[in-house]
Amino acid sequence: MCLGxxxxxxxxxxxxxxxxxxxxxxxxxxxxxxxxxxxxHVLVYIDTAIRLLEKEEACLIAAAIDGLGAALDGNDFDCFFADLIDREPQLPAHLLTD
Incomplete structure (x- = not known):
């Protein structure tokens, strides 16, 4: 598996x-x-910067990577996904229908 x-x-x-x-x-x-x-801040995938990131988004991605590591180690990982707790998942704007 490859991660940006x-x-x-x-x-x-x-x-x-x-x-x-x-x-x-x-x-x-x-x-x-x-x-x-x-x-x-940039998102890097296979040694190529593929897009610019806002600092907040870069921090969220870093926290998600930490959360994946915690989950793989069998540890609690909810704290790494605080932005997702108590809300319904939302589709990105380009996937929404009228």
């Missing part, structure tokens, strides 16, 4: 960027994005 990681751009030359997530750094392609600046 929320990473922060440390430095970039417009073609690739040095990105960081939890102390791990890797160089990724940023060719799919329009010149993201240092400090920007």
């Amino acid at each position: 990681l929320p990473m922060t751009i440390v430095e970039t030359d417009g073609i690739s960027a040095l990105c960081e997530f939890r102390g791990e750094q890797r160089r990724v392609s940023v060719l799919l994005l329009s010149h993201p600046p240092a400090g920007a």
Whole structure:
């Protein structure tokens, strides 16, 4: 299984960027994005930044990854998905019908 990681751009030359997530750094392609600046949060999949993230969304994705790890370890994981507790799932806008 492959997961996209929320990473922060440390430095970039417009073609690739040095990105960081939890102390791990890797160089990724940023060719799919329009010149993201240092400090920007990006979703990285297979060493390619595929989209920009707001800081809040990056934090939610990081928490979800922690929640998956907790679930795999047999630990309580509800606290990692606080944004989903006590609400019904909602479809993204592009999947809603009139």
